[in-house]
Amino acid sequence: MxxxxxxxxxxxxxxxxxxxxxxxxxxxxxxxxxxxxxxxxxxxxxxxxxxxxxxxxxxxxxxxxxxxxxxxxxxxxxxxxxxxxxxxxxxxxxxxxxxxxxxxxxxxxxxxxxxxxxxxxxxxFVFYPPVQRAKELVEAGEIGEIRGIRLKSNPGWSPTAWEVPAAASAWRIDPEQCGGGPLVFDDGHHKFAIAWHFLGLADRVHAFIGTSYDGLIDAPSLVSWTHPDGAVGSLEVVHSPELKLDTVHYAQDDRVEITGTKGVIWVTRGHGRMLNVAPVVLHRDGVTTGYDDMPTGWETxxxxxxxxxxxxxxxxxxxxxTGEQGREVLAFALAAQESARTGRAATPVRAPAER
CATH class of the missing domain: 3.40.50.720 (NAD(P)-binding Rossmann-like Domain)
Structure with missing residues (x-):
C-alpha cells in the first residue's frame, strides 16, 4: 500500500x-x-x-x-x-x-x-486517452514518419466551467511566481510535453508571445520549432473571450495535428469539447477514420x-x-520564453551530462 x-x-x-x-x-x-x-x-x-x-x-x-x-x-x-x-x-x-x-x-x-x-x-496530457491512441497509431506506422506537429490552445468562456479561486489565478499571472505567462509557460507545458512525447526535444525554438489588452494573458502567441531530424512544430495560443466552450474544467480547448509521410492524425479535444467529431481522426490512403472508443474526460x-x-x-x-524527462520539457518551454524576450531563435539547454 x-x-x-x-x-x-x-x-x-x-x-x-x-x-x-x-x-x-x-x-x-x-x-x-x-x-x-x-x-x-x-x-x-x-x-x-x-x-x-x-x-x-x-x-x-x-x-x-x-x-x-x-x-x-x-x-x-x-x-x-x-x-x-x-x-x-x-x-x-x-x-x-x-x-x-x-x-x-x-x-x-x-x-x-x-x-x-x-x-x-x-x-x-501524455496520459490523455486520445493522445495515447494517437501515439499507438504513430507507433503502428499508420502515418509513416512524423514530419510536423501543430498544436492549438484556445481559451474562451463556459457557463459550465469550474470556479477557479481568485488566489489561484493571481499567482499564475505573476511571472515571478509562475515563471512565465499562464498560457504559454504554465498551460503551454502540456503542449510542449505532447510535442516532446512524439518527437523528442526540439533543437531550435522561435517564439512571439503577445499580451491581452489588460496585460494579464500571454496571447495571442505563436511558438515554432525544429527537431534534429528536420521535423517541425508549432503552438498557436489565441484567447477568444466570446467563444462559448463545452467543458466542466477550464474554459479552454485544445487540438493537435500530427502530419507524417503518409498520413495525418488529429486529436480534436483536450480540456473541453469544441468539435462534434471523433476525439481521434486518422487520414491515410484517401480514407478518413474516426476513433471514439475511449474516455475523453480531461480528468481521465x-x-x-x-x-x-x-x-x-x-x-x-x-x-x-522522470525528472530528466521533465527537465527536457522545461528546457523546451524556457527556450520559448528566451526567444520571445530576445527576438531570436533559442536552443533548449540540455542537461550537463548531455552537452
Missing amino acids: IRVGIIGCGRISDLHAQAYLEHPEAVITAVCDPVAENRDTRGAAWGVAGQARHADYRDLLARDDVDMVEILVPHHLHAQVALDAMDAGKHVSLQKPMSTSLADADAMIARAAGRDVVFKVFEN SFIRSGRHFVDALLNGTPPAL
Missing part, C-alpha cells in the same frame, strides 16, 4: 486525488495547505483524519505514514518543497512545470538520486498519470515523466 501525502489542496487537487482514491493499493493519509478551508474540505472528502491535516508542509514530511507526496503548490515554491521532501525520504510527484529554472531542475534531479527516492514530474488523464506513478513505485519501474 502506497501512503500518499498531498501538499497543496487547491482547485486542481481534486483531479490529482482521484487517482489515489480509486487505486486499490494507494491511500491518502495526510494533506497540507496553509488555508484551513482548503485542507479541511479536501481532507474530509478524501477520508483524511483531522490530525493529519497540516498547515505547514514540513509537519506532513515529518510523518512516518507518508511514503510519497504529491506537490501542488505555486511554481516558485516547487524546488524547495521537493528538495525538503526528498531529504525526508519521500518519493515525489511534482506538478508541472517542475521549476522556473533549469538550475533548480538539476538540483532536484541530483537530490533525488542522492537520496534514492523516485522523482516524477506530473504531466497528465490525471487518474491515469497518478495510477501510473503508484504502479511504478510498487513495481520498481520508471515513472513518466
Whole structure:
C-alpha cells in the first residue's frame, strides 16, 4: 500500500486525488495547505483524519505514514518543497512545470538520486486517452514518419466551467511566481510535453508571445520549432473571450495535428469539447477514420498519470515523466520564453551530462 501525502489542496487537487482514491493499493493519509478551508474540505472528502491535516508542509514530511507526496503548490515554491521532501525520504510527484529554472531542475534531479527516492514530474496530457491512441497509431506506422506537429490552445468562456479561486489565478499571472505567462509557460507545458512525447526535444525554438489588452494573458502567441531530424512544430495560443466552450474544467480547448509521410492524425479535444467529431481522426490512403472508443474526460488523464506513478513505485519501474524527462520539457518551454524576450531563435539547454 502506497501512503500518499498531498501538499497543496487547491482547485486542481481534486483531479490529482482521484487517482489515489480509486487505486486499490494507494491511500491518502495526510494533506497540507496553509488555508484551513482548503485542507479541511479536501481532507474530509478524501477520508483524511483531522490530525493529519497540516498547515505547514514540513509537519506532513515529518510523518512516518507518508511514503510519497504529491506537490501542488505555486511554481516558485516547487524546488524547495521537493528538495525538503526528498531529504525526508519521500518519493515525489511534482506538478508541472517542475521549476522556473533549469538550475533548480538539476538540483532536484541530483537530490533525488542522492537520496534514492523516485522523482516524477506530473504531466497528465501524455496520459490523455486520445493522445495515447494517437501515439499507438504513430507507433503502428499508420502515418509513416512524423514530419510536423501543430498544436492549438484556445481559451474562451463556459457557463459550465469550474470556479477557479481568485488566489489561484493571481499567482499564475505573476511571472515571478509562475515563471512565465499562464498560457504559454504554465498551460503551454502540456503542449510542449505532447510535442516532446512524439518527437523528442526540439533543437531550435522561435517564439512571439503577445499580451491581452489588460496585460494579464500571454496571447495571442505563436511558438515554432525544429527537431534534429528536420521535423517541425508549432503552438498557436489565441484567447477568444466570446467563444462559448463545452467543458466542466477550464474554459479552454485544445487540438493537435500530427502530419507524417503518409498520413495525418488529429486529436480534436483536450480540456473541453469544441468539435462534434471523433476525439481521434486518422487520414491515410484517401480514407478518413474516426476513433471514439475511449474516455475523453480531461480528468481521465490525471487518474491515469497518478495510477501510473503508484504502479511504478510498487513495481520498481520508471515513472513518466522522470525528472530528466521533465527537465527536457522545461528546457523546451524556457527556450520559448528566451526567444520571445530576445527576438531570436533559442536552443533548449540540455542537461550537463548531455552537452
